[in-house]
Amino acid sequence: MAERYAVDFEHVTRIYRRDEFEIRALDDVTVKVPEGRFVAIMGPSGSGKTTMLNLIAGIDHATSGRVAVGGEEITGMKESQLAGWRARHIGLIFQFYNLIPVLTALENVELPLLLTPLKKTERRAHVEAALRAVGLADRMGHYPRQLSGGQEQRVAIARAIVTDPSIVVADEPTGDLDAVSAEDILNLLTELNRQFHKTIVMVTHDMRAERFVETIFRLDKGVLAGVEAGKMTEVAVAAHR
Amino acid sequence: MKFVWLVFKNLTRNRRRSVLTILSIAVSLFIFCALASVPLVARRILADSASSVRIACHNKAGLAYPMPQSYKHRIAGIPHVVAVISQNWFGGIYDEVTDQFPNLAADPEDIEVMWPDWGLSREAVDQFKGLRTACLVGPSTMKEFHWQIGQQIMLRGTIYPFNLTLNIVGVLGGKAPPNFMLFRRDYLEELAGETGYVDNYWVRVDEAASVPKTMAALDQEFANSPAETLSESEASFLGNFIDNYRIFFQLAEMLGLVVIVTIGLVAANTAAMSIRERRTEIAVMRAIGFQSGTILFMILSESLLVALIGGVLGCGAAFLTFKFFSIGAVAAGPLANVRVSPQIVAETMILAALIGIVSAFVPAYSATRRNIVEALRMVA
Numbered sequence: 001m002a003e004r005y006a007v008d009f010e011h012v013t014r015i016y017r018r019d020e021f022e023i024r025a026l027d028d029v030t031v032k033v034p035e036g037r038f039v040a041i042m043g044p045s046g047s048g049k050t051t052m053l054n055l056i057a058g059i060d061h062a063t064s065g066r067v068a069v070g071g072e073e074i075t076g077m078k079e080s081q082l083a084g085w086r087a088r089h090i091g092l093i094f095q096f097y098n099l100i101p102v103l104t105a106l107e108n109v110e111l112p113l114l115l116t117p118l119k120k121t122e123r124r125a126h127v128e129a130a131l132r133a134v135g136l137a138d139r140m141g142h143y144p145r146q147l148s149g150g151q152e153q154r155v156a157i158a159r160a161i162v163t164d165p166s167i168v169v170a171d172e173p174t175g176d177l178d179a180v181s182a183e184d185i186l187n188l189l190t191e192l193n194r195q196f197h198k199t200i201v202m203v204t205h206d207m208r209a210e211r212f213v214e215t216i217f218r219l220d221k222g223v224l225a226g227v228e229a230g231k232m233t234e235v236a237v238a239a240h241r
Numbered sequence: 242m243k244f245v246w247l248v249f250k251n252l253t254r255n256r257r258r259s260v261l262t263i264l265s266i267a268v269s270l271f272i273f274c275a276l277a278s279v280p281l282v283a284r285r286i287l288a289d290s291a292s293s294v295r296i297a298c299h300n301k302a303g304l305a306y307p308m309p310q311s312y313k314h315r316i317a318g319i320p321h322v323v324a325v326i327s328q329n330w331f332g333g334i335y336d337e338v339t340d341q342f343p344n345l346a347a348d349p350e351d352i353e354v355m356w357p358d359w360g361l362s363r364e365a366v367d368q369f370k371g372l373r374t375a376c377l378v379g380p381s382t383m384k385e386f387h388w389q390i391g392q393q394i395m396l397r398g399t400i401y402p403f404n405l406t407l408n409i410v411g412v413l414g415g416k417a418p419p420n421f422m423l424f425r426r427d428y429l430e431e432l433a434g435e436t437g438y439v440d441n442y443w444v445r446v447d448e449a450a451s452v453p454k455t456m457a458a459l460d461q462e463f464a465n466s467p468a469e470t471l472s473e474s475e476a477s478f479l480g481n482f483i484d485n486y487r488i489f490f491q492l493a494e495m496l497g498l499v500v501i502v503t504i505g506l507v508a509a510n511t512a513a514m515s516i517r518e519r520r521t522e523i524a525v526m527r528a529i530g531f532q533s534g535t536i537l538f539m540i541l542s543e544s545l546l547v548a549l550i551g552g553v554l555g556c557g558a559a560f561l562t563f564k565f566f567s568i569g570a571v572a573a574g575p576l577a578n579v580r581v582s583p584q585i586v587a588e589t590m591i592l593a594a595l596i597g598i599v600s601a602f603v604p605a606y607s608a609t610r611r612n613i614v615e616a617l618r619m620v621a
Contacts, residue, residue: 059528059613080532087530094617098525102254112529114243159529 006199007033012065025051038193043219091160095172106140130158150181266551269504274559276497280490297478299441301469307438321451324351333396346426365411376407376424508600524616533609540605548597
C-alpha cells in the first residue's frame with residue numbers, strides 16, 4: 001500500500017519582493033513527510049525554515065510548485081477557503097505562544113472550537129481534555145500573565161490540538177524557554193506524536209530537538225541541503241514514556 | 242452569537258481607555274443632543290402652528306407699541322372672525338428676580354374658543370370667568386414654584402408699578418406653552434387705572450382658508466389710523482419671535498456638528514491605536530482559522546458597543562439636564578422648557594453608531610486584510 005503523506009512539497013519555490021530586491025526564500029524544494037511523523041526543519045537563519053512552515057500551515061502561498069497537506073492540495077485555495085481548511089486541519093504553535101491576554105487558559109484553548117458547530121458544553125469538554133493532556137487541568141482559569149513561559153506554551157499546544165487537527169506545526173516552540181521548560185515541551189510534543197499519532201512539523205534551532213524527532217530536514221539558503229534521521233531511539237521513547 | 246463574549250472580553254483589555262473613550266463620546270453626544278434639541282423645539286412650534294386659525298394683530302410700529310382697546314369691537318365685526326381676545330404683557334416676577342416666566346393678561350370671555358387646543362377644563366374656564374383674580378398656569382411653572390390649584394400667589398410688577406394677587410384656578414395643558422400664566426385683563430385694567438391700551442389682539446377665524454383675507458381686512462380696517470395694525474398668522478408671529486434666535490440655532494447646529502466630527506476623529510485615533518496593538522493577535526486568530534470578515538465584525542461590534550454606551554449616557558445626561566434644569570427665563574418665551582425628543586435621541590444614537598463603525602472600519606479592515614506572515618513576524 002502506498003504511503004500517505006501529511007506534507008507533500010513538489011518543486012516549491014517562494015520568492016519575496018522587498019522593494020527592488022527579489023528574495024528566493026525557498027528554491028525548488030521537494031519534501032515528503034509521511035503521516036504520523038515528528039519531523040524538524042533545521043538550518044541557519046534565513047535558510048527558509050519558517051517560510052516552509054508557513055506554506056505547510058497555509059498562511060503563505062508558494063510562488064510556484066505544488067503544496068499538498070493532509071492529502072489536500074492547497075496551492076490554489078483562496079484566502080477564505082484556506083482559513084476554513086486551517087481551522088479543520090492545522091494546529092499552530094508559535095515561538096512567543098501568542099495567547100490572547102484578556103482570555104483565560106480555558107478561553108484561549110476554546111478559541112479554535114468557536115469555529116466548529118460544537119455546543120458550549122461540548123466545547124468545554126474538549127478544552128478540559130486538551131488542558132489535561134498538557135498537564136494544565138488545574139490552571140484553566142488563569143490568564144496568560146499568571147502563567148510561566150513553559151505553561152503558556154503548554155496552553156498554546158492545547159489550543160493547537162483541541163480541534164484534533166491532522167498536523168501540528170510548531171515554529172521555534174522552545175525558542176523563548178529555559179532549558180528545563182524546553183525539554184518539557186519537546187517531551188510533550190513527542191508524547192502527542194506517540195499517543196495521538198499527530199504529524200508534527202517543527203522549525204527549530206534547538207539542537208536538543210534532534211534527540212526527539214524522527215527526521216530532520218536541513219535547509220540552507222532556501223535549498224533542501226539534506227534529510228537526516230533523528231536521534232530518537234527506542235530508549236529515548238521509553239524514557240520519556 | 243458565540244462571539245459576543247469575545248467582544249465583551251476585548252472591552253476589558255484596557256479598561257481605562259474603554260471608559261475614557263465611552264466618556265468622551267458621551268460628553269460630545271450630550272453636547273450634540275442639547276444643542277440639537279433647541280432648534281428642533283422651535284421648528285416643532287412653527288409646524289404645530291402652521292395650520293392654526295389664529296391671527297396675531299399688533300401695532301404696525303412694533304410689539305412695544307400699544308393699540309386702543311376700542312379696536313376689539315371693530316375686529317369682532319370683520320367677516321369670518323369668531324372670537325377676539327385683547328392681551329397685555331404684565332412681565333411680573335415671583336419672589337426673586339430670577340423667577341421669571343411669561344405672564345399675560347387676557348380677556349376671559351372667549352378663552353376656550355380662542356385656545357381649544359390648550360387643554361382647558363370646563364371647570365377651570367368657568368372659574369376663570371367667574372373670579373376676577375383668577376389665573377391659569379402652565380405645568381412647568383406650577384412645578385417650578387411648587388404651586389397648587391387653589392393657591393393664592395403674588396406677582397411683582399416690573400413694567401407696572403403694582404403687584405398682583407392671583408388665585409390659581411387651573412392648569413394649562415395641550416399645546417399651551419408649559420411656562421405661561423394667563424390672568425384676567427379686566428383685573429389688570431382695574432389696578433392700572435383703565436389705561437384702555439392693548440399690547441396685541443388674538444383673533445380666531447372660522448377656518449384656515451379665511452386667515453389671509455381676514456389678515457388683510459384687519460390691516461385695511463385700521464389703515465391710516467393713529468395705531469395702524471400688522472396682522473400675522475400664528476406661525477408667522479411665532480416665527481418672528483423665533484427668528485431672534487436663528488443665529489443661535491445655526492450656531493448650535495454648527496457647533497453640534499463640529500463636536501461630532503471632532504469626537505469622530507478622536508474615536509478613530511483611539512480605534513487605530515487599539516487595533517494596532519492587536520495586529521499580532523488578529524493575525525493569530527486568522528492563522529487559527531478565523532475568517533477576516535468574522536474578525537472585522539467583532540472589532541466593529543466592539544467599537545459600536547463603546548459608541549452606543551456613550552450615546553446612551555450622553556442622551557441620558559441631556560434628558561436629565563433638561564428635565565431638572567429647564568430654561569425658565571422669560572426671554573425664552575415659547576422656547577422655554579426644551580426637552581430631548583425621541584427624534585433627537587434617535588438622531589444621536591444613529592450618530593453614535595456611525596462614530597463607532599466609521600472610526601474603527603479603516604484600521605480594522607486594514608488589520609484583517611494584512612498579510613498574516615508579516616503580522617506574525619512583528620512580535621518576533
